[in-house]
Amino acid sequence: MKKDIEELQDVVIRFAGDSGDGMQLTGTQFTKTTAVLGNDIATLPDYPSEIRAPQGSLAGVSAFQINFSSRDIRTPGDDPNVLVAMNPAALKTSLKDLVEGGILVINEDAFNAQNLAKAGYATNPLEDSALSRYLVYRIPITTMTVSALKDSGISKKEMDRSRNFFALGLMFWLFQRPMDITVEWIRKKFSKDKNIAEANVLALTAGYNYGENAEVIKKHYRIAPAKNVPGTYRNITGNEAAALGFLTAAKLANTPLFYGSYPITPASDILHELSKHKNFGVLTLQAEDEIAAMGATIGASFAGLMALTGTSGPGLSLKSEAMGLAVMTELPMVIANVQRGGPSTGLPTKTEQSDLLQAMYGRHSECPLAVVAPATSADCFQMAVEAFRIAVKFMTPVIYLSDGYLANGTEPWRIPEIDSLPKIEVKHPTDPASFKPYARDEKTLSRPWAIPGTPGLEHRIGGLEKLNIQGTVSHDPANHDVMMHLRAEKIERIADHIPLQEVFGKPEGKVLVVGWGGTYGAITSAVEELQKEYSVSSIHIRYLNPFPKNLGEILSKFETIIVPELNLGQLAHLLRAKYLVEAISFPKVQGQPFKIREIIDGIKKIMETKGGSSWKI
Amino acid sequence: MEDLKNLPTLTRKDFVSSQEVRWCPGCGDYSILAQAQKTMADMGIPREKFVVVSGIGCSSRMPYYVNTYGFHTIHGRAPTVATGIKVANPDLNVWVVTGDGDSLSIGGNHTLHALRKNIDLKILLFNNQIYGLTKGQYSPTSELGKKTKSSPYGSVDYPLSPLSFAAGAGATFIARTLASDPVHMGEVMGQAAKHRGVAFVEILQNCVIFNDNAYGELTEKETRPERILQLEQGKPLVFGKDRKKGIRLNGLTPEIVELGDDVKESDLLVHDAGRAGLNYAFLLAEMESPFPIPIGIFHREDRPTLDQMIHAQVAQARKALGEGDLMKVFRSGEVWEVA
Numbered sequence: 001m002k003k004d005i006e007e008l009q010d011v012v013i014r015f016a017g018d019s020g021d022g023m024q025l026t027g028t029q030f031t032k033t034t035a036v037l038g039n040d041i042a043t044l045p046d047y048p049s050e051i052r053a054p055q056g057s058l059a060g061v062s063a064f065q066i067n068f069s070s071r072d073i074r075t076p077g078d079d080p081n082v083l084v085a086m087n088p089a090a091l092k093t094s095l096k097d098l099v100e101g102g103i104l105v106i107n108e109d110a111f112n113a114q115n116l117a118k119a120g121y122a123t124n125p126l127e128d129s130a131l132s133r134y135l136v137y138r139i140p141i142t143t144m145t146v147s148a149l150k151d152s153g154i155s156k157k158e159m160d161r162s163r164n165f166f167a168l169g170l171m172f173w174l175f176q177r178p179m180d181i182t183v184e185w186i187r188k189k190f191s192k193d194k195n196i197a198e199a200n201v202l203a204l205t206a207g208y209n210y211g212e213n214a215e216v217i218k219k220h221y222r223i224a225p226a227k228n229v230p231g232t233y234r235n236i237t238g239n240e241a242a243a244l245g246f247l248t249a250a251k252l253a254n255t256p257l258f259y260g261s262y263p264i265t266p267a268s269d270i271l272h273e274l275s276k277h278k279n280f281g282v283l284t285l286q287a288e289d290e291i292a293a294m295g296a297t298i299g300a301s302f303a304g305l306m307a308l309t310g311t312s313g314p315g316l317s318l319k320s321e322a323m324g325l326a327v328m329t330e331l332p333m334v335i336a337n338v339q340r341g342g343p344s345t346g347l348p349t350k351t352e353q354s355d356l357l358q359a360m361y362g363r364h365s366e367c368p369l370a371v372v373a374p375a376t377s378a379d380c381f382q383m384a385v386e387a388f389r390i391a392v393k394f395m396t397p398v399i400y401l402s403d404g405y406l407a408n409g410t411e412p413w414r415i416p417e418i419d420s421l422p423k424i425e426v427k428h429p430t431d432p433a434s435f436k437p438y439a440r441d442e443k444t445l446s447r448p449w450a451i452p453g454t455p456g457l458e459h460r461i462g463g464l465e466k467l468n469i470q471g472t473v474s475h476d477p478a479n480h481d482v483m484m485h486l487r488a489e490k491i492e493r494i495a496d497h498i499p500l501q502e503v504f505g506k507p508e509g510k511v512l513v514v515g516w517g518g519t520y521g522a523i524t525s526a527v528e529e530l531q532k533e534y535s536v537s538s539i540h541i542r543y544l545n546p547f548p549k550n551l552g553e554i555l556s557k558f559e560t561i562i563v564p565e566l567n568l569g570q571l572a573h574l575l576r577a578k579y580l581v582e583a584i585s586f587p588k589v590q591g592q593p594f595k596i597r598e599i600i601d602g603i604k605k606i607m608e609t610k611g612g613s614s615w616k617i
Numbered sequence: 618m619e620d621l622k623n624l625p626t627l628t629r630k631d632f633v634s635s636q637e638v639r640w641c642p643g644c645g646d647y648s649i650l651a652q653a654q655k656t657m658a659d660m661g662i663p664r665e666k667f668v669v670v671s672g673i674g675c676s677s678r679m680p681y682y683v684n685t686y687g688f689h690t691i692h693g694r695a696p697t698v699a700t701g702i703k704v705a706n707p708d709l710n711v712w713v714v715t716g717d718g719d720s721l722s723i724g725g726n727h728t729l730h731a732l733r734k735n736i737d738l739k740i741l742l743f744n745n746q747i748y749g750l751t752k753g754q755y756s757p758t759s760e761l762g763k764k765t766k767s768s769p770y771g772s773v774d775y776p777l778s779p780l781s782f783a784a785g786a787g788a789t790f791i792a793r794t795l796a797s798d799p800v801h802m803g804e805v806m807g808q809a810a811k812h813r814g815v816a817f818v819e820i821l822q823n824c825v826i827f828n829d830n831a832y833g834e835l836t837e838k839e840t841r842p843e844r845i846l847q848l849e850q851g852k853p854l855v856f857g858k859d860r861k862k863g864i865r866l867n868g869l870t871p872e873i874v875e876l877g878d879d880v881k882e883s884d885l886l887v888h889d890a891g892r893a894g895l896n897y898a899f900l901l902a903e904m905e906s907p908f909p910i911p912i913g914i915f916h917r918e919d920r921p922t923l924d925q926m927i928h929a930q931v932a933q934a935r936k937a938l939g940e941g942d943l944m945k946v947f948r949s950g951e952v953w954e955v956a
């Protein structure tokens with residue numbers, strides 16, 4: 001049957017189902033194929049933190065959203081145009097987000113009395129008019145999968161489980177994607193059980209053919225490839241990009257990488273990724289707790305390695321005492337903090353940007369260190385390298401501040417040529433005559449990185465205050481004053497060695513929107529939209545301590561400063577304190593990223609209350 | 618190896634740093650320091666290969682006094698920093714200096730896992746049964762009912778035997794010695810230094826200021842023979858002034874017996890630090906009054922160390938996969954070209 005084809009610029013699909021429905025896998029496979037087709041993409045997995053929430057319950061809904069486009073996109077999309085709902089609970093949690101007139105693919109089989117009750121539906125939503133605003137495809141996905149697989153030689157239960165491949169096949173047809181990449185993946189993944197592998201391939205094909213043949217489906221869609229910067233691309237999550245960035249930094253420094261960590265969501269993937277690359281000489285240590293991971297990282301740094309630890313908010317709290325030791329001993333290392341919703345255990349699988357002040361100040365006494373934050377999933381690579389570059393050059397711990405949204409979300413990453421990246425220069429002194437443990441480099445104020453095993457440089461370091469230059473223990477009041485200032489000044493001087501802040505839009509005007517971290521996509525897209533009508537620019541700060549040197553000047557060129565953040569105004573607080581500007585916070589703390597529209601609306605509202613109709617251009 | 622041959626013989630003096638030692642006069646720590654320095658000098662390893670790591674407490678000042686690399690870390694965390702150093706560079710000889718509060722209270726978890734993982738560290742636990750640096754509060758090894766500044770009515774905490782803890786954690790070298798007995802201490806430290814794996818040495822150390830005479834019975838000439846059971850490999854467990862008392866097993870329980878017509882030496886438990894399993898070490902570690910206190914090497918066994926295994930895995934991965942190629946990793950998975 002010949003069906004119509006409609007050309008679209010961008011599409012947002014959300015796959016939603018029970019945790020056991022394989023929605024993450026389905027979404028990931030759709031993403032892979034879409035990436036290879038050359039669309040620009042951004043994805044957002046959203047899964048429950050319970051290991052196994054009750055089947056069919058609202059708490060157990062697992063979703064994966066992908067935005068793909070023929071143009072440059074920056075976020076996984078505000079609202080889906082297409083919703084695949086594998087059960088009533090998925091429909092209930094996601095329907096409110098589906099755009100008017102959007103496509104709704106429903107697994108009709110899952111809408112039985114029991115599942116409806118678990119989702120809190122008094123009546124079957126498929127039977128009332130609630131869905132009339134959408135283009136609804138009610139498909140008995142489970143039944144059709146089972147009937148397609150009746151000769152596959154696998155059990156009924158296993159047939160049931162293949163239903164997500166049927167749904168995936170249908171989506172492949174609907175959006176004109178080839179199946180071969182997924183077929184190849186299935187055969188590899190299930191290579192131990194040929195029957196299962198072939199059954200899944202069959203389910204996939206059945207879904208595809210269903211789209212092709214079913215009367216109810218009248219048309220499918222084409223999304224042309226995006227015009228990305230030329231190069232070789234792959235799709236990458238923020239955590240993968242970070243792991244590769246750390247690996248790259250070690251290579252650029254020609255020094256082995258040490259990764260000490262304790263498992264914690266959403267940072268564990270960094271450990272998993274790095275553990276795979278032992279043939280790079282990566283030494284990974286799963287420590288007994290967060291404190292031990294930090295201590296071991298300090299030890300590895302003292303011994304001369306590129307020392308790294310990774311964690312999330314609660315772990316950062318535990319590490320903070322030892323981070324003080326790292327600051328006192330002025331050793332280079334990176335602490336990767338992948339933020340999640342807090343406080344306390346909070347929302348472990350959800351995103352938030354609420355550890356900024358902890359990263360800045362969350363240690364006793366005056367304990368300055370550098371903080372950097374990637375802006376996108378792909379940027380995690382570069383900022384990971386940057387973190388080590390700063391750590392080594394300035395002999396300081398550096399916090400790499402990512403978040404769950406960046407860590408788990410994906411986007412295309414243009415693969416760099418390793419030879420084109422600047423080397424990280426590592427110097428270990430060897431001359432006993434000139435060695436002083438706390439002598440300082442004139443420019444950077446960094447102290448020498450003398451490592452055990454070097455003859456004649458035997459020395460002792462530790463948490464007690466050190467005598468300037470000599471490095472012996474000192475309780476002298478004047479010396480403490482000097483050292484306090486030196487430690488602070490050293491971090492300030494990093495500003496001379498980081499890029500100047502860039503402005504998106506005009507360098508001066510009425511409104512400046514200031515962001516940091518994973519909100520980059522939503523803020524930039526919102527500002528781009530607002531720029532059609534208003535005098536508004538934006539900056540996205542990737543170096544948070546110290547700030548870029550020109551930040552104060554940029555801020556001074558705008559009348560109003562608005563700071564959207566996934567916290568209650570932490571960056572706004574820092575900007576106010578440091579630059580005495582009236583930074584207006586625009587917070588969101590729902591464990592979810594900003595939607596572009598939320599930022600547009602929020603900024604407009606602030607502009608209105610500030611008398612901003614005159615700010616139109 | 619060539620290096621080693623050419624190495625000038627080192628003496629204790631080579632391991633004395635220029636820092637003035639600042640323990641209270643008469644503190645047991647002085648003699649421990651001297652024996653540690655001597656042990657290091659005797660190992661035939663160049664000075665720069667040593668790292669002494671400590672936590673917080675009186676004992677933990679030791680790194681400043683040893684002329685090697687040293688790291689005075691934070692309270693309880695010495696094993697973590699030491700682990701990082703040893704894993705980073707297994708060629709280094711890493712010592713941990715700690716106290717009863719440091720290693721068994723605030724740092725209990727790290728001590729447990731350093732022992733369990735068999736990291737090649739030499740851990741010297743100075744046990745004075747008191748918090749000295751904070752000026753005299755009861756510690757996890759203080760006896761029940763102990764009156765201190767923080768327990769004027771007597772402490773209500775049961776004490777922990779450090780060596781039972783070590784046995785429970787599966788340590789591969791477990792020993793006890795006395796700070797007041799330099800010869801014995803030197804021997805034990807020498808054995809610990811030779812051990813490949815985690816070596817846990819409890820040193821009973823007198824704090825003259827806050828817990829003087831805690832081990833008086835064990836060290837006084839008259840009482841020592843009755844109160845100390847000196848372990849000797851292959852020898853029966855005999856003690857007492859005339860060496861007429863022994864330890865015999867009655868089922869699973871040790872008992873004190875008088876040697877004589879009814880009981881022969883051959884009936885006694887024979888010391889063997891190499892026994893399989895940790896039951897025997899535990900039995901010794903649990904011996905307290907009226908039993909004599911055992912000193913010597915309770916247990917030793919050979920097992921691959923954590924640092925060895927981590928590096929072996931790296932070597933294996935390199936052999937199987939070749940040296941890592943970043944561009945190959947970058948390009949793993951689905952890639953596509955944009956022209």
Ligand code: SF4
Pocket residue numbers: 639640641643644645646675676745749750823824825826827
């Ligand atoms: S307080 Fe006790 S343990 Fe500490 S140095 Fe003085 S005598 Fe030694």
